Every structure is written in C-alpha cells, then in structure tokens.
Amino acid sequence: MKVGLSIGGGVRALEGINPADLVEDGFSSVFVACYEREMLWHAPRTADFTRTCQSAGLEVYAVPLGYGRVMDPDPSIDSLYVREHPHHCQVDSRGRRCAKACPNNPSFLEWFASNMRTLAWLLECRGFLWDEPSFYYARGGWACRCEYCRRLFFAEHQQQLPADLDDAVVRFRRSSMLMFLLASAAAIQAVDRRLLSLVMPGSSMSSREAGIGLDEWGALPGSSAVDELSAYASWEQGRTDMETAIRATHEAISTPARKHHKRSVLWIAGSPHPRDKLLDALRVAHLAGVQHLVIAGYQSLVASPAYERFRAPMARVIGQLQ
Numbered sequence: 338m339k340v341g342l343s344i345g346g347g348v349r350a351l352e353g354i355n356p357a358d359l360v361e362d363g364f365s366s367v368f369v370a371c372y373e374r375e376m377l378w379h380a381p382r383t384a385d386f387t388r389t390c391q392s393a394g395l396e397v398y399a400v401p402l403g404y405g406r407v408m409d410p411d412p413s414i415d416s417l418y419v420r421e422h423p424h425h426c427q428v429d430s431r432g433r434r435c436a437k438a439c440p441n442n443p444s445f446l447e448w449f450a451s452n453m454r455t456l457a458w459l460l461e462c463r464g465f466l467w468d469e470p471s472f473y474y475a476r477g478g479w480a481c482r483c484e485y486c487r488r489l490f491f492a493e494h495q496q497q498l499p500a501d502l503d504d505a506v507v508r509f510r511r512s513s514m515l516m517f518l519l520a521s522a523a524a525i526q527a528v529d530r531r532l533l534s535l536v537m538p539g540s541s542m543s544s545r546e547a548g549i550g551l552d553e554w555g556a557l558p559g560s561s562a563v564d565e566l567s568a569y570a571s572w573e574q575g576r577t578d579m580e581t582a583i584r585a586t587h588e589a590i591s592t593p594a595r596k597h598h599k600r601s602v603l604w605i606a607g608s609p610h611p612r613d614k615l616l617d618a619l620r621v622a623h624l625a626g627v628q629h630l631v632i633a634g635y636q637s638l639v640a641s642p643a644y645e646r647f648r649a650p651m652a653r654v655i656g657q658l659q
C-alpha cells in the first residue's frame with residue numbers, strides 16, 4: 338500500500354518541508370495544493386518543491402485550488418478570477434450571481450484550461466486532482482442559470498431551462514460538470530498525455546445538489562475524464578466507526594474503478610493524537626485492500642509538535658504494509 342500526504346498551506350508550508358524526510362517517514366506520494374493567488378507570484382517556488390520531491394522519489398500530484406472556485410472543497414479559499422469576473426460567475430435560481438465561475442462560460446473555460454496547461458508545464462508531477470468540483474447549491478437555490486447555461490439547455494432540449502431543479506436540470510448540471518472535467522483533463526494531457534486526471538467528488542453534497550457528488554462514485558469511472566477516483570473516508574462525526582468508514586468507502590470506489598480498469602485513492606484525516614488512531618487506520622486500510630491511501634493533511638500531522646515522537650512508529654507501520 339502506498340501512503341501519501343496532502344500538503345495544504347501554500348508556499349510557506351512547502352519551505353519547512355524536506356522531501357527526503359517524507360520518504361524516510363514512509364510516504365510515497367504528495368498532493369500539493371496550488372492556490373490561484375499564490376501561483377501568480379510563487380509558481381517557481383512550487384515548481385522547485387515538486388522537482389525536489391520527484392528527485393527524492395515521491396510521486397507528486399497537483400491540486401489546483403481557487404481558479405474560479407468550480408473545484409471548491411473549502412469556502413475560505415479565495416479566487417481572484419471570481420473577484421475580477423463576476424459576470425462569468427454562476428447565476429442562481431433567484432437570479433443572483435454566486436462566488437463560483439460557471440463551467441459553461443467559454444471565457445472562464447479558456448482561462449481555466451490555459452492556467453492548467455501552465456501548471457502542467459511548470460510542475461513535475463504525475464497528475465492533477467480535481468477536488469470537489471461543484472455547481473452552487475443552497476437550500477432553496479441552485480445554479481446555474483447564466484446566459485450560456487440557458488442557451489446550452491435550450492439547444493439540447495428545445496425548451497427553456499426550468500426554474501425548478503427537475504430531473505432534466507439535474508442531468509444537465511451533471512453532464513456540464515463532466516464536460517468541464519473532460520476539458521480539465523484534456524488541458525493537462527495536451528502538455529503531457531501521461532498526466533493522470535484524478536477526481537474527488539464533493540464529500541457533503543449529492544449529485545442532485547452539486548452536479549456530481551458523493552453518490553456518483555459508481556458512475557464516474559466510466560468517464561474518460563477520470564483516470565483515478567478519489568474519495569474521503571470520514572468517521573469524525575461519529576455516525577460510523579473508523580473500520581466501517583474505511584472499508585465501505587474503499588469498496589464503494591474501488592469496485593466501479595476496477596470495472597473500468599482504473600485505480601482508486603482513499604483519503605483519511607490524520608494526526609499523531611491517539612484519539613485519531615492513525616496507525617490503526619493504516620493497518621485497516623491495508624487489510625481492506627487499499628492500494629493508495631492519502632493522509633490529509635500536512636498541518637495536522639507532520640507540522641504538529643507531537644510528530645517528532647510519532648514519525649518513527651509510523652514509518653515502521655508503513656514499512657510493514659508495503
């Protein structure tokens with residue numbers, strides 16, 4: 338079983354990391370968050386970091402965040418594009434602009450693809466993770482009803498885009514999101530066709546709400562936008578225990594992925610705190626047949642003061658599971 342680490346926190350976090358230490362601690366891969374705002378000024382520093390990781394033997398995956406906020410796992414992540422192009426943003430069912438660019442807006446699509454091509458040129462990596470792509474949805478409101486979405490819907494159905502989120506609209510939002518993921522994968526693969534496209538559907542919304550969501554695990558690997566399917570196994574809210582969460586989530590993504598000869602990547606939270614039982618979770622994932630497990634994230638684990646005492650036992654456990 339490969340064990341990876343997701344690194345958020347931007348270039349300041351990268352400066353404190355020695356990739357050779359991560360290899361020594363048993364990690365085989367890193368998922369590096371690339372924030373739209375930071376990449377404007379600090380892309381070379383991120384590129385240097387990915388190069389050092391590759392040289393140390395780590396597989397690197399880029400996780401673009403911000404960038405119009407279609408990939409939107411964290412509402413606190415800002416996007417300059419959204420600020421500067423409010424007229425390219427999604428329009429909700431009450432006619433209000435939302436703080437998310439519309440994946441059907443051609444100007445946004447062009448800008449996004451061009452930025453992803455640049456990242457793919459700059460960063461030495463194995464692939465990109467598209468983290469929680471979604472349309473805007475809130476109780477009583479959904480997007481998108483911008484002029485492009487209305488035109489596209491009319492062209493497909495010869496009728497106006499309904500005001501209610503009916504089944505035709507649900508299908509339209511889903512296919513729009515899949516087209517966006519196809520365009521995203523095509524952008525990076527135009528630079529290097531070996532670059533993998535990993536998709537992590539939203540962990541809290543359904544497909545009806547987000548376009549694609551956590552109920553989409555079974556169908557997504559059928560899309561050529563998806564080379565590997567990712568999902569987050571969560572047990573923090575106490576609705577289920579750790580072992581059940583890991584086994585059930587792994588089963589739900591690995592079975593459909595295998596059917597399409599694709600791989601899956603399971604994500605878990607992790608810290609050195611005994612309450613989090615990270616070493617037990619590693620063993621459970623291995624027994625469940627997980628091939629690539631990613632620990633999110635860097636701040637709670639490696640940057641934690643308790644990590645110094647935790648790293649040797651963790652490296653021993655990871656070593657036993659390889």
Ligand SMILES: [Zn+2]
Binds near residue numbers: 428
């Ligand atoms: Zn739209």
